[in-house]
Amino acid sequence: MTERLRIAIVGAGSIGCYVGGKLLAAGTTEVVLIGRPRLRDELSTHGLTVKDFDRAVTIPASQVVVETDVRAPAVAACDAVLVCVKSAQTEEVGAQLAGVLRPEAVVASLQNGVRNADTLRAALGDRRVLATIVSFNVVSKGDGLFHRAMSGPLMLEACDEPRPRALVRALAAAGLDVEERADLAPDQWTKLVINLNNAISALSGAPTQQLLLSPGYRRILGAVCSEALAVLRAAKIKPARLRGVPLRVMPTVMRLPTPLVRLVTRTQMRVDPEARSSMWEDLTRGRPTEVDYLNGEIVRIAERSGVAAPLNRRIVELIHAAERAGPGSPGLDAATLWTTIAGP
Ligand SMILES: NC(=O)c1ccc[n+]([C@@H]2O[C@H](COP(=O)([O-])OP(=O)(O)OC[C@H]3O[C@@H](n4cnc5c(N)ncnc54)[C@H](OP(=O)(O)O)[C@@H]3O)[C@@H](O)[C@H]2O)c1
Known part of the structure; x- marks a missing residue:
């Protein structure tokens, strides 16, 4: 594993852009956002701004990498993938990721509901898939601004393997309030x-x-x-x-x-x-x-x-x-x- 973790955010919308922006602002990881062409155009015009209540940080457009296809080479090279699409799109994205991801890549579902991690596991075979819970709220305000409007932790299924550990460290270094649980289901x-x-x-x-x-x-x-x-x-x-x-x-x-x-x-x-x-x-x-x-x-x-x-x-x-x-x-x-x- 390289020292700088390479993270793909699949489904760059409110949660994906907020978490991706926090990781970019921390500067400890490589980040590629996978989103729709409208998102790519928005961020290439305005850059990416993440706002926590009253404090905002803008990452200039030149430092934000946006791809529009899950099968992009940048995703294939990743150590970790954060899946941030809506639940109905998980199966499709899982199948696309299965075709490109390296076997050792770790995948985390940053989605609501109780089924998404299992849907990804079914698509991704032996790859490590972690369920997570995003306890906070993010509102997309337009012009590249993603505003966190509620406090709360990012909870992850605990895992001792090196890539999940590196992912947890990266998320914590980005200022997210990370909590790990042996059993996340409850x-x-x-x-x-x-x-x-x-x-x-x-x-x-x-x-x-x-x-x-x-x-x-x-x-x-x-x-x-x-x-x-x-x-x-x-x-x-x-x-x-x-x-x-x-x-x-x-x-x-x-x-x-x-x-x-x-x-x-x-x-x-x-x-x-x-x-x-x-x-x-x-x-x-x-x-x-x-x-x-x-x-x-x-x-x-x-x-x-x-x-x-x-x-x-x-x-x-x-x-x-x-x-x-x-x-x-x-x-x-x-x-x-x-x-x-x-x-x-
Ligand atoms: N927003 C919150 O405050 C919040 C808080 C906690 C948890 N969550 C959960 O987090 C997950 C994501 O929510 P969100 O609000 O961030 O959703 P969102 O704003 O809709 O972001 C998802 C983005 O991914 C795009 N997308 C879907 N499939 C794609 C593909 N194959 N390639 C590229 N882009 C793709 C969607 O585009 P299209 O719309 O065009 O498909 C959309 O722009 C959900 O499960 C949600 O329940 C959200």
Whole structure:
């Protein structure tokens, strides 16, 4: 292995450009971004700016390498690949990577949902594939600016082999708050339950902070979470605690008065007023969402376990209807959203 780790970011969008930009700013690794031609044009005009709350760093366009094909020679030469595409694209990207990657390359899935690492493992055979959890939020602001709008760690499956170790060191050197877990699955289930909020954000168009500070939206978040936890219980799946707190208290927290919720969320994480879910971003840009891998996962487990999940099922339907309706969030206020999901 060369001293400077060569990292390919496959799927350079919000997460890929943010993590890639942090790695580039740290200057300890070689980085190639694999993205769409529109991203290449954006970064070649504006460079790549990564912003953490109030602090921004710009990497000049001349130092940002963007390829538009996963099968580019630069990917074939990589020591590590960070897969940052949406879940529906994982299988395709896995098959493309299988054709080019060296056997010793390590691959990490920086994606939501609980299936992506397994999908990559199925495509990539013996290569080491690590699941990860991106606990923070990144918003793409245009003109090459990627704004981190929420605090939280990057969690990885622990692995003692040299390339995964080198990758963890590189991510930590880039200023990411890296945490390793022997078994990441319980945390992935916790993240999935938290990500059920993404659909509420997408259907309402409201930023995360507004959702948390509105009793009407909190009622929906609490009910959806409560249903999902009952489904996971029926399937004997145990989600991890969230920053030390059992997830089962979340529906109760959602019912607290707003000043108390403000206090509780402040002790748990920092949420920028600009934070919004990537599902909202998908709807506003007219792209397919990951709802089938989030709320849809709860519906699938409910079916398998013989229990009902009417709220999550209805949310899946509503998001698909919004996808078909074309670019834009339906912008449903809390009362309308509640009756649309739960009935009058
Ligand atoms: N954004 C967040 O704050 C956040 C936080 C935590 C976790 N996550 C998770 O991280 C993953 C990535 O999310 P994201 O928000 O970063 O998504 P994103 O902004 O949509 O970025 C993915 C990018 O990859 C591109 N892409 C897909 N297939 C490609 C290919 N074969 N070659 C080149 N480019 C390709 C997509 O283009 P097209 O759209 O044209 O296909 C898109 O621009 C998701 O699983 C998400 O749930 C996101």
